[in-house]
Amino acid sequence: MRLLEAVAEWARRTPDALALEDPRGEKVTYAGLATLTHAAAVALRRRGIGHGSRVGLILPRSTDLVVMQLAVLRAGAAFAPMDPAQPTERLRMLLKTAAPDLLVIDDAGLAEADGGRATDVADLLATARSGSLDTAESGGPARPDDPAYCLFTSGSTGSPAGAVISRRAMDHYVSAYAELAQCRPSDRAAQLGSPGFDVSVEEIWPFLYAGATVTIAADTARSSPQRLAAWLRDSGITTAFVPPLLLEAFFRMAPAVDLGAVRLLRTGGERLAGYPPEGFPYRVLNEYGPTETVVAATYCDVSSWQDRDVMPPIGRPLPHIRLSVRDQDGTVVAPGTPGELYIGGPTLAIGYLDDEERTARRFVRLDGERWFRSGDIVRALPSGALAFLHRADEQVQLLGKRVEIGEVEAALGSYPAVRRAAVLAVPDSAGRADHLVCYVRWADDVAGADPVRLRAHLEGVLPGYMVPAAFHEVDDFPVTGAGKVDKEALARLHMAATHPPAEATDAVLDSLVRIWEDALTTTGLTPDDDLFEHGATSLQALEIVATVHERLERTVSIRNVFDHPTPRALARLWEGDAA
Template identity: 35%
Template sequence: MRADTVEPPARPSAQAPATSVPVPARIAAHGASAADRVAVTGPDTTLTYGELDDRADRLAAALQAAGARPGSCVAVLLPRSARYVLAAAAVMKAGAAYLPLDPATPADRVEYILGDAATAVVLTDHERAGTLPAGPWTVIDLDEPRSLVPAPQTPADPHIGPDSLAYVIYTSGSTGRPKGVEITHANLANLVDWHNAAFEVSSDDRASQVAGLGFDAAVWEIWPPLAAGAALHVADEGTHRSPQLLQDWLVEKQITIGFAPTLLAEQLIAAQWPAHTALRTLLTGAERLNRRPLAGLPFTLVNNYGPTECTVVATSGEVGPEGNHPGPPSIGRPIPGTLALLLDEAQRPVGEGEPGELVLAGPHVGRGYRHDPERTAERFVTVRTGDGETVRAYRTGDRVRRLDDGRLIFLGRLDDQVKVRGYRIEPAEITSWLTQAPGVGAGTVTVLGDESGEGERELVAYVVASGDQPPAAAEVRAFLAAQLPDYMVPAHVVTLDALPMTPNGKLDRAALPRPAVVAEPAASPAGESTDDVKVWLGELIAELLNLGQVGEDDNIFLLGGHSMLAMQVVSRVRQRYGVKMTLRQLFRGPTVSAIAAEVAQQQQEASA
């Protein structure tokens, strides 16, 4: 084993006892033995285990009366909340598979998914019930008590077995149409058993739920702690997108085990944490991890990897602090029961230390794609192991390399290479160096230009500052030039207050602005009044929202604003007025008046 590849002992590989007990049965057991213990608490309400189990029974009975059956899908279109957890639990109690739909999902995508899944019932609230497309599904509005009146108090026993469907999650497809991944109760039980054994989860723990509900990480956040009798804390909207707000919330709620998507985690592990932090384990995943934690953090960072088709997590491993472990962080080792094969294009094992496609086998491999046998046969394949055994496996399409100690290094997607100036480039390789540049807290690299090759294609780096001052573009490029060939050095470096994310917590590449969008404007005239600031802000926000005008007390987000627009406003305010405006401050005062008041206050303090 090479000394420069040694990581801390991989505690997450702890052997989990195989129980295959369905999650609803585990929640019911806690409802009977610890009825008064808090199960889930969120912005909407708090439910004890007794209340969660009882209300889930009542709703499950109503679902069965509405047509929910084993193998059928019940869509849950609700915001992040305790009620969402209740609804998903009820669907499984009814014997159906829950289909999570994030409220931020575009209407046409919702309509396609509901039809493709052959959805039987949709659980939603009054705000969203009226926006649903017409279809053969029954809509239950949870804000309408009469919708539950015909149901008996308890559901009929649906006889949930290991092969019964637990949930179906739709992911982006290469054809442009999302595909539904079917996961069984045996798959889910395997995840729960491994997680709770590996991280020693008990009823004393306080777990977080911050991931977007259409992201399979939410499955991982919700069910293992509830199966262990722990308290699940659901973050409110806004908190889950801001590293500052999220850190404050994790400390305030005394969360002991939590998850943050990679883009947020990279900023959390670079922050200073108070001594009284209860957090002992921070889990991350979703994107390639490029940073290591600062030394002395009060918690352990665990990097995880796994396709939706393999029940959230397939490999896992602790990540050591900066300075102790050269090279990029690994994605850990396969979790117990998982077989990780590295194959070439002919599906043959690659040589030792050589990169290959990661092909996964084991009890976490899902059933396949809903109502799509052709695509299922393409990705869920039969392969031969080194021992000559034939196993069912999933082709991930990801390139990895195995180190001498068994850890895996993620290299990128097989189809992520781009061609710039005649050279084949993997943007992930540039990003790994970008995040190590002085003054850079987080970043990504993308390519702009004509893919046909007729126009000039350029690499663009997007960075988030690690401190109060944005890094100088020239210094970032100089750092990269010392590490990479000239054709891999980005032509532009754009500073943002935060990288835009999709509702699932992944990088939203479509929302990255072109370099010209964030070009520095001319400095404002000295002594500009508060009213002048309001005029400028009103015109800026109206332009970004494509509105005729914006009132000084109008809430930006109620007018259609989003996190990317908020980042642009903050960036332009900082550049024009030279103040330290943050995304957090805008979230707390999302109006022209509040922003102008903050500018005036900071300018007054600076001149005092």
């Protein structure tokens, strides 16, 4: 059964069952969801939206966003969601690439991103709720191979790449994942992921397909492990996708962590560095999959994984997925030999929006089949499960989001005072990207040669997680024989220049308190004030990493901040006696 048909069937079978709820107190039953999406689809069609159209959605996580996505599908069009928290300049860049036939927003201030041509979601839904529309007009002549949605990923050339997913691919994934996660009408599924990132596809559609309730969390719910645990428990959540950074904190909190009714935790987006401790009462799935193959392509139940001498594997394919590990020439490698992961099956994207060259490079035909080249180097374990090793290029996962180093470097290159710049991803102890650092050579006699002004420039054009945490000025770069920046040599220089841990003084502790206050835009904090108890987000933790480097010339990781969230605890980390 297809997604739209399944939602309509639940509206007939359990009309009063709760489908959606959000932090504003909005609640939508399955009957209400069916009625509202039908009417909203009519409102869209009267605005010229139908088969072949693309609708941009710059909306926060809310029932309105889900209703609009369903309405766009019902109208026969495709939706392109974008996170409204991004800088306006970046939204303009995304809109230029997406070229939507209609843009729907909830903030008049965002209308300028599309030249003032946007439609307010409140007006559109008010029309839909008025009862004045003939809902018989709602259906569009969509075909299985027509686009369902477009999600943007970081692009190596400096521009985001829009991965276009077909309706057939979306329907295949939704039904397969609903079976994998054993989605059921009694589930209360958490929706925590940002709009515009593919995890939201997993958080919403398989559960609506199964007749469950999708509960949309406030942003503050995911600001710390403690807050998230409390929200999951108090909201009666039964299953949630939790990024590795927060999930590993749950592991460390055990056995004290109480998640209430949770039966299943899912994770992914970056490497999971540990296993659930003995007695951890919640099943954990470690998932892997690029946006271009519709979220999860493989999974591993790490709760029952026996060989804990290896890093948690990414596991085996979902039933509809085909995997192949190949060398640089595209030849299948022997089992256990590292190689690039090729992914096949019905959930492959149509390609990249208006980018035939990139599409041809990443989607290839081999042995009569179409494959997506993931760029991930893996190897098969003796059990047959796959282990992720590293990337074959300069793409990294940072805070669970894909980052192309080339896109960050392109943004640096657009600043007039930069003559040359290079960006490195600094790894944590598990080999995952923890934060970015920038090395810059200034242009001669050009105003603006200042790291503070450079950071401000980047914050205006890039999402916060893509802005380097530290900036280093250099007179020249080590280069390869081909004249390119030698990043391996640069990484060695970075490690050599890293300040070793030193004893924390009262002055350092005072400085950390001020850094906490600046990040939280407050005053009167003490050395024992917990960053996350004051509502900090992961981006504010990243800001602390950057400020500590800038003011104290010391290197900390974002995971250090998560594990030691008070000024005193972080200071003790430098003393070497943190608990």
